[in-house]
Amino acid sequence: MATPLVVSEVAKSFTMHLRDGIRLPVVNGVSFSVKKGECVVLGGPSGVGKSSILKMLYGNYAVDAGQILIEHQGHLVDLAHAAPRAVLEVRRDTLGYVSQFLRVVPRVSALDVVAEPLLARGVEQAAAREKASELLAKLNLPRALWQLPPATFSGGEQQRVNIARGFITDHAILLLDEPTASLDATNRRVVVEMIAAKKAEGVALLGIFHDEEVRDAVADRVLDVSAFSPRKVAA
């Protein structure tokens, strides 16, 4: 069985054309892999490039050099060079992502926001909503909110909608960008349990967790991103 996620020699910089073309190096020589059932946590101080790495892995940021190999339906896809429709297919079937903030769509209820990834994969609406309800209940989101669009929800409520949406599918790889940042202790524990369940199912997880308690509970190993920071190399 292939390793679900292999990152090799990835480099990324930003060129700020509106600031006289200043080039900001972000990361260099990023190489690591995540096995099935393993949870790897990206560590290091703020601004060292942890979120940028997650965004490159999701196809959200372009990659200057290197490869991001993802096992997708029995073959390897290099996400660093894949065409947009290939990236979308990988996102639909293999690669999930819980972002820090929920991007809300006007008029779409919390329940449907959560159910959408299943609908996109052709699951019946009733079944998708039932699974969404299960997850929202598990995350203690008040039932009165389920039919409302999440635009007016609190930060913690929006984050729980986001987590439910990310966890609803059986994607083989899951990227987590501080999923517990605005949650109370009870809900943090729920998320820790949900991550443990994903690991038991053989999902490969890669995440950023600033909360030490959560990190210690979920991490199989911590990868220090400052090793990839070009600023450190220069120093």
Place this chain on the structure above:
Amino acid sequence: MTQTPLLKVNDVSKFYGSRIGCRNVSFELWPGEVLAIVGESGSGKTTLLSCLSTRLMPSSGIVEYHMRDGQYRDLARMGEAERRFLMRTDWGFVHQNPADGLRMTVSAGANVGERLMAVGDRHYGNIRATAADWLRRVEIEEDRIDDQPRSFSGGMRQRLQIARNLVTSPRLVFMDEPTGGLDVSVQARLLDLVRGLVHDLGLSAIIVTHDLAVARLLSHRMMVMKDGLVIEQGLTDRVLDDPREPYTQLLVSSILQV
């Protein structure tokens, strides 16, 4: 994947005398894909849309369409009658100004029913029932079916135009600034509606807009145009979150945050 592109665009240029409309544009559009073309006024995005939808003849280059019979046809070599038939049945075109896409002096129901008759529907009862169903889908009260669009608000007219275009189950819809002249609150409703319909019907769409938020919400992929050229293209969230070209960075950084 055994899918084939719905539209193949190869090196399309359009010149107005010595002035450039659009230049050397090539891309493929796949079934179910929504492509946004963004850029400021005069960047050539509407010219490109017109060349793709056969409203203008390109000066050079080829646009091929995958017909329902499985063959690719060069749109420029198609007869006028055949092209008109394609536009009335397999394609939709949503204009910025609904008055350009509707017949303002016939009823809402007839505006929708007319496209059905173009594909051979003759049974009055069925046509009326389908029209009523489509008015409901675009959130227009059924008792407005006999009213003329002249008596409708801007948002209602735009929704009616969308119903008129989608009633024949087209495979490809062109949209030129579909939310252009509408209030923000009306825009949100229309965008949500379009998003739902595109998803439910598995439509392919090409949407010209200068509004990056519209592109973000509706499109999978986007092309940024400047001075007639496509200067950057890619996955919509990649282009908006990590713009590479100076002009794209300017566009993205000019969005007002609320």
